[in-house]
Amino acid sequence: MTKINPFLPVVLFLIFSLTTNAQDKSIRWLSFEQLEDSLATKPKKVFIDFYADWCSYCKKIDQTAFRDPEVVSLLNQKYYAVKMNAESNDTIIFDGQKFVNRSYGKKRNATHDIPLLLASRKNSPFSLPAIIVLDASFRVIDRYFEYISPKKMITILNSNSNTFAN
Template identity: 50%
Template structure:
């Protein structure tokens, strides 16, 4: 009987040290609470159900063990469907998808606020890197391979490491 408990204990320890096989995505409400407890850099990924490049990134780059490890260890990772009709409370404000009332693929206010570019149409996928003070440092509006995503993430990792 003691042997069974020892084996179960060792297996539970091993499971605790095993690398996760997926990204710990969170929503904006969870991010809001997490940032007040422990500030750290934020990675935001805006996507849509119809976005072919988003799906390709989810099949490839976001399943890469190195990407998963880096995002889970060094960042808060937020994933949001840009066409969501959910009401989201973040930073003391409420955000909605006002466009959904009049447009077929209306974009939510949060992606429009964070991932819009002057004089350019909103495009997906939209990837943002923010520092621990929630200041946007880098943005990308295209498909990134695993190697390109790792380079993208390393840019903010180096910036935040140099400051600490």
Template identity: 50%
Template sequence: MICITCLCAFNLNAQKQTSGVNWITFEQLYDSIQNKPKKVFIDFYADWCMPCRKMDKEVFPAPAISKILNEDYYAVKMNVESADTIRFGNQIFVNERLNRRNPVHQIALLMARRKNRPFSLPAMVILDENFEAKARYFQFLNTDQLLDILQSN
């Protein structure tokens, strides 16, 4: 009986690890792109953002989405209200607005800002292998929409 319980627990753990997107941090991203250049997908979110939460629940777990993100991209997920200091290469990024209204982290503002428009969520950025921005999206994307975008970039 104990062996069966252990086997079931192992099986569930293995399924958790193989399903969904393998999200990494900006620090992990820097090391990864130095070793093996690859396209980058960045998902900026906040806990209060309902479209972000809906994408987390419905879109990112989709097998086709997680497969393409895990195989063809480095996938980074970042809470824009984070108080973390992020080291990326020789640069340091902080949340300068931490104790203010709309405390959006510096790195999110740098990568997902739109000219003459306020920062909005959800915000997704796609970078090529040379770490140059190729596309930015500021809306809920369903599975089919995101899949088309990921396959075309």
């Protein structure tokens, strides 16, 4: 009869714990292409962060709210999280439609079609940071156009996680 090392279960537990903790230390950001596949497999709410390299409040959210362990955990468990540079020149195919940055190279701070579609406000210019929360059917639940502290982000994520459940 083969003897099992008594420390084997402990070692396996520690390895599993470290792997689980490592996964929850950062947000699992998806591209729009990955989002479409994920929504088709398992419907879930969507959290989109539109940013630009020059946006100081976007950077502050990255350094504070998006590093908060509770925010990371909530986003990874209850949402599909997408992060997109609003000035990207990428061509994105989503839901069978092609989205581009029509103003790229024509004007300063040219904005891609996707943020313009999801984060435009009536009678207000497009501004960053822009955080959009959508239900699993891709309908807008909420939109934020300001710096959001970790505490406020936790409140937003908890309140919207039960809204429009599918």
